[in-house]
Amino acid sequence: MLERGALAAMGTRFEIIVAGESGSHARASIEEALAEIEHCHKLWNPFSGDSMVARLHDPMREVVPIDGLTLELLSLCERLEQETGGAFSATVGSVLASRDPRRECQKVAGVPEGRSAYEIHEQPPCVRILHRDVRWDFGAIAKGFALDLAVEVLREAGVENAFLHGGSSSVIVLGSAPGLTGWDVQLPHGEVVSLQDGQSLGVSSDAGNYQGDHLIDPVGGEWLESQSMGCWVRGRSGAEVDAWATALLVSRLRSTTATIPGTEGEDWGFFEHPRSGKPVHDETAEVQVS
Amino acid sequence: MATDRREFMIQSAGALAGVALLPGLEGWARSIEDGYPVGIIGTGRQGRAIAAELQKIGAKIVAICDNDAPRLRSGSRRVKEAKTYSDAAEMLATEKGMEAVFVATPTHLHREVVEAAIAAGKHVYCEAPLAHTIEDAKAIAMAARGSSKVFQAGLLARSNPVYSLARSFYRTEAFLKLVSMRGQNSRKDSWRQAASTAERQARLDWRLNEATSTGLPGELGTHQFDVFHWFTGKYPVRVQGRGGVLVWEDGRKVADTVNLVLEMEGGECIEYQATLGNSYGGRYEVLHGVNSAFRLAWSHGWMFKEADAATQGWEVYANRQRFFNDEGITLIADATKLASQNKLKDGVGLPHDSLYYGIMDFLTSCQEEKFPKTGAGEGYRATVVGIAAHRAVVEGTTVEISPDDLKEA
Numbered sequence: 001m002l003e004r005g006a007l008a009a010m011g012t013r014f015e016i017i018v019a020g021e022s023g024s025h026a027r028a029s030i031e032e033a034l035a036e037i038e039h040c041h042k043l044w045n046p047f048s049g050d051s052m053v054a055r056l057h058d059p060m061r062e063v064v065p066i067d068g069l070t071l072e073l074l075s076l077c078e079r080l081e082q083e084t085g086g087a088f089s090a091t092v093g094s095v096l097a098s099r100d101p102r103r104e105c106q107k108v109a110g111v112p113e114g115r116s117a118y119e120i121h122e123q124p125p126c127v128r129i130l131h132r133d134v135r136w137d138f139g140a141i142a143k144g145f146a147l148d149l150a151v152e153v154l155r156e157a158g159v160e161n162a163f164l165h166g167g168s169s170s171v172i173v174l175g176s177a178p179g180l181t182g183w184d185v186q187l188p189h190g191e192v193v194s195l196q197d198g199q200s201l202g203v204s205s206d207a208g209n210y211q212g213d214h215l216i217d218p219v220g221g222e223w224l225e226s227q228s229m230g231c232w233v234r235g236r237s238g239a240e241v242d243a244w245a246t247a248l249l250v251s252r253l254r255s256t257t258a259t260i261p262g263t264e265g266e267d268w269g270f271f272e273h274p275r276s277g278k279p280v281h282d283e284t285a286e287v288q289v290s
Numbered sequence: 291m292a293t294d295r296r297e298f299m300i301q302s303a304g305a306l307a308g309v310a311l312l313p314g315l316e317g318w319a320r321s322i323e324d325g326y327p328v329g330i331i332g333t334g335r336q337g338r339a340i341a342a343e344l345q346k347i348g349a350k351i352v353a354i355c356d357n358d359a360p361r362l363r364s365g366s367r368r369v370k371e372a373k374t375y376s377d378a379a380e381m382l383a384t385e386k387g388m389e390a391v392f393v394a395t396p397t398h399l400h401r402e403v404v405e406a407a408i409a410a411g412k413h414v415y416c417e418a419p420l421a422h423t424i425e426d427a428k429a430i431a432m433a434a435r436g437s438s439k440v441f442q443a444g445l446l447a448r449s450n451p452v453y454s455l456a457r458s459f460y461r462t463e464a465f466l467k468l469v470s471m472r473g474q475n476s477r478k479d480s481w482r483q484a485a486s487t488a489e490r491q492a493r494l495d496w497r498l499n500e501a502t503s504t505g506l507p508g509e510l511g512t513h514q515f516d517v518f519h520w521f522t523g524k525y526p527v528r529v530q531g532r533g534g535v536l537v538w539e540d541g542r543k544v545a546d547t548v549n550l551v552l553e554m555e556g557g558e559c560i561e562y563q564a565t566l567g568n569s570y571g572g573r574y575e576v577l578h579g580v581n582s583a584f585r586l587a588w589s590h591g592w593m594f595k596e597a598d599a600a601t602q603g604w605e606v607y608a609n610r611q612r613f614f615n616d617e618g619i620t621l622i623a624d625a626t627k628l629a630s631q632n633k634l635k636d637g638v639g640l641p642h643d644s645l646y647y648g649i650m651d652f653l654t655s656c657q658e659e660k661f662p663k664t665g666a667g668e669g670y671r672a673t674v675v676g677i678a679a680h681r682a683v684v685e686g687t688t689v690e691i692s693p694d695d696l697k698e699a
Contacts, residue, residue, distance in 0.1 A: 023540070024480065024482055024538070024540035024541075025482075025484065027480050027482065028480055028482035028483055028484040029484035031479060031480060031482075031484075032483070032484045035335060039338070039342075042342075043342075049641050050346075050641055050642050050643070050646075055346070065345060065348060066345075067341075067342065067345045067368050067369070068366075068367050068368045068369060068370040069367065069368055071370065072367075122370075123370075123371060124350075124371045125370055125371065153484070154484075156360050156484075156486065157484035157485060157486055158484075158485070158486030158487075159484075
């Protein structure tokens with residue numbers, strides 16, 4: 001028996017599928033997990049004046065008190081920016097705003113300042129803004145982070161088999177699909193990636209969205225021209241694989257190298273994205289549950 | 291009350307609603323970033339929502355408490371600077387510097403916690419309904435009356451700037467005379483909680499337990515009935531109810547869909563519907579008047595004028611939205627000023643959740659040692675109506691509400 005629940009959040013669709021539980025328990029677990037994702041959406045929605053991101057961008061604030069989850073996410077972003085040599089950065093909001101009319105309020109003249117633009121303090125949790133033009137956009141890493149939280153809720157509830165995805169490009173699984181030893185995910189070019197209990201999959205592609213090119217080089221603050229490439233990363237954290245998928249693809253496109261630190265079970269691959277005659281949305285890795 | 295601990299630059303609570311959408315409020319929030327010390331008892335979804343709003347405002351959450359370990363962990367992860375407690379009495383005894391407490395435990399556990407918090411000399415914000423029985427609600431109201439500290443019931447309409455604006459029109463020619471009222475709360479949510487053990491499951495599923503639940507009329511309706519109480523200045527004298535388990539057939543007895551008619555003394559009625567089976571339309575209240583109707587949806591509000599109603603001077607500034615055959619004037623606090631700045635559309639919809647304004651009012655009242663907009667009396671009476679409405683659904687009958695029932699003393 002499969003129980004499904006879905007939520008529109010972070011500009012995409014999250015879906016949770018629970019297998020092998022009683023209907024009411026599965027439903028309750030899914031609702032609790034989706035509530036966690038919705039909370040993340042409210043915290044990090046770049047289009048809401050009520051979000052934590054809006055407060056980080058408030059020009060009147062030099063020190064911004066933050067909640068514990070935002071502290072965790074910012075700290076993770078900082079570490080990943082360092083590990084990827086800058087190929088991943090969450091402070092690319094101003095570049096995104098240059099092509100997205102919905103982000104008008106985030107437009108600033110400067111290029112991304114990265115980690116030198118702010119300081120994170122843990123006790124009490126707050127961010128000191130050192131460069132007023134710094135603009136965050138947590139993008140895919142927020143999706144992965146939200147899924148990490150959601151899967152913890154499912155575990156806490158005793159759910160053993162589940163498939164969670166955000167926009168079909170961020171995936172986490174628990175246990176296995178009915179009758180199988182894991183969960184198989186088919187990527188757009190046909191390759192199947194198998195996921196075992198607790199594993200995550202992040203997929204990034206440079207396929208252009210309605211505004212043109214999709215990926216930004218955080219170091220130079222430039223849009224990267226599409227080469228119809230994609231990258232998948234399998235690992236243990238939804239947030240990390242999402243960040244690494246972007247970072248590896250950016251490195252490949254700008255002909256530099258980035259290597260994932262040797263975490264057990266992490267691997268990755270590049271693929272050529274099937275071309276289509278029309279512009280496609282940014283979430284191009286269609287997931288098929290089998 | 292030791293107010294020398296903080297120099298709050300705050301507006302009076304009465305003026306708050308009027309300026310709520312102005313940049314000045316953000317300035318107000320920033321001025322308290324040195325942190326008013328508060329605690330939260332109950333870190334389920336509502337307690338965590340309260341924590342999130344407090345963090346926006348800049349209050350200092352010094353302690354959180356929950357006797358459910360996973361929920362306490364979840365709360366602690368969000369509020370890393372707070373000390374954690376599994377026992378409310380221990381938290382109240384230990385946290386001497388904590389000025390105010392937010393009570394977000396299950397409804398049937400409010401009484402013990404509120405009485406302890408008041409006894410410990412704390413300002414108290416208690417979620418609504420106040421209790422699952424009239425006896426407990428009365429005990430809470432009496433304890434609040436006997437305290438020199440602030441007690442606020444978590445009914446949010448009276449703090450909501452859009453609702454305040456609509457109410458300012460209620461007694462004017464723009465609305466003229468009440469015709470009827472309607473409310474709904476539609477959501478798709480099983481109301482069941484997820485737990486890995488039967489014991490924890492039973493504890494968390496208090497809303498589905500007939501002994502502890504006030505059902506949809508109590509848990510959801512109480513908040514919306516208070517909108518009508520506040521606008522009309524009246525309380526229902528009887529309530530008729532019907533309901534059943536129409537969607538979530540998982541062994542529960544507490545209705546997942548209810549229909550109510552609450553009748554006021556003058557014959558005006560509130561039609562109310564709530565369901566857990568479909569989310570269409572969400573949560574809103576409608577008040578029909580002779581000259582216009584208000585549709586209030588917590589973050590947004592609209593006025594729909596009758597064709598024969600006189601044009602008001604302020605309508606020149608109005609922003610309008612189309613709803614099929616009707617055109618609604620969006621209710622925007624301080625619309626004239628925003629219009630003069632050509633920013634009228636920026637004012638459509640509240641920038642914050644309703645809870646934010648309720649908490650701001652509470653903290654203002656604590657600081658200024660003044661009565662909150664929604665005190666123990668309002669909380670008690672709304673709870674009585676909610677409990678009566680739930681009883682009407684359970685019994686499938688008409689329940690009378692006498693004036694004596696509404697007196698907390």
